[in-house]
Amino acid sequence: MTLVRVRKSGCLTLLLLACTACVGRSVQLFETLPQDGDRRGDAGAVTGDGVATPPWGSYLQGVTLPACATGASLVVTTAAEEQDGGTSAADPTQAGPTLSLWEALTIAYNRPGYDVITFDSSVFPPSQRTVISVSGALPFALQTEAYCLSGAGAGVALVWDASLDIECWTCVFSVPAGSLVVGLELVNLPSTLDVNAAQVAGCSFSNIRYVACECGANALIGPENMFSGSGTGVRNSFYAGLVVRGNYFGFDPRTSTNRALSQAVVLFSPALVEQNTFGGEITYAVSSTTQGTEPTVLRNNRWGVAPDGSILGSAGPHLRAYGNPSRWVIGPGNIIAHSTAAGIVLFPGSSDFVEITANSIYDNMGAGIEAGDTTFLPPAPVITTVTATDVSGTCADSGRVELFADRGDEGELYLGSVECTAGLWSLVGEVPAGFNATATLTDGQGRTSVFSGPVAAP
Ligand SMILES: [Ca+2]
Ligand SMILES: [Ca+2]
Secondary structure: OOOOEEEEOOEEEEOOOOOOOOOOOOOOOOOOOOOOOOOOOOOOEEOOOOOEEOOHHHHHOOOOOOOOOOOEEEEEOOOOOOOOOHHHOOOHHHHOOOOOHHHHHHHHHHOOOOEEEEEOOOOOOOOOOEEEEEOOOOOOOOOOOOEEEEOOOOOEEEEEOOOOOOOOHHHOOOEOOOOEEEOOEEEOOOOOEEEOOOEEEOOEEEEEOOEEEEEOOOOEEOOOOEEEEEEEEEEEOOOOOEEEEOOEEOEEOOOOEEOOEEEEEEEOOOEEEEOOEEOOOEEEEEEEOOOOOOOEEEEOOEEOEOOOOOEOOOOOOOEEEEEOOEEEEEOOOOEEEOOOOOOEEEEEOOOEEEEEOOOEEEOOOOOOEEEOOOOOOOOOOEEEEEOOOEEEEEOOOOEEEEEEEEOOOOEOEEEEEEEEOOOEEEEEOOOOOOOEEEEEEEOOOOOEOOOOOOEEOO
């Protein structure tokens, strides 16, 4: 494992997770695009698993998505690249008999007030996936006032030319404060959706080449976005308030299968990451070099197990936490299972604080929590006695002991917690037959130990 130093905005930072492709807009990174069938314009595709994949628009018909606010309507009626009325058009009557996406973005920009861009479902039926090809710059990619762009109820795939430079910022529309982008398939994005105090939901990002969503302050990413490709799903810079909720990273909810993804979430400021599914082929799930005392919170996410219960596995540890400085709270309610390596790997420095609380960590081939360096971690508590009704033990450092039951030496079932103050602790808790008791200790600074050794239930 390699720590990678990267330079961003003049500051030398050490990534919490090794991350070779997540920063530096001037770097050309992805020469070869993965092929996954998403450039096909037919009704569906067949994955390498032989599973038929319904069109994204069909899938979304069974999903609850956020709706546009009330605004002036613009209904796109052609997939063609048209620019009737020129770049000063401010009304649909200037756009000729059909309205293109180019014309709609132009009018939304020029017409004062909130515009709602939707797609005619007779031209873009949700069952058929109609492609809008983007071969270069979009008019008014830099939108300046709130709008809604909704493919909900239609089958719209925006497919950027794969030869476009990844720094083509004018090839992708921005998402300014108060906006909503929802229900679209976005393929081969050459740069990013700049999302500022706005929401992106129900979008399929495939063949991501760079960063799909670059988030400013108070962005909401989710629910129901899907991310795959050789780039990064979601990234924030030095802005607070990002929420990443209810998405699928490196995972296709239509087939409940893994999709390749280099990096899911890259954070430079604290964020809330919850209720997401992370597939088993993500190189780096969440990385963070957050500053200050606010933690990045990861709760109620799942690694290694799909929402339908199928096992997704992984080719390495699900979460790797190291860097300097950063503060994380991992829990409650994450499922971290079925890794071919550890569940979580910690490499804490002197000013890193990784609290791990009330998760379900089990069936990983390596340790549930592995410490590459224990210098700055509290020692794990020791379990001395397990009876039918309670568990007791000792601790070298004071702190909160969390008790788990596991078939091995991890922590599948969270049973409760108790303070260990004078080197001793005891907790009422029934460890099921066939399970072992295990425990962690979290010290007063918010650093959690690895799991204790397991002790079998009587
Ligand atoms: Ca037109
Ligand atoms: Ca407008």
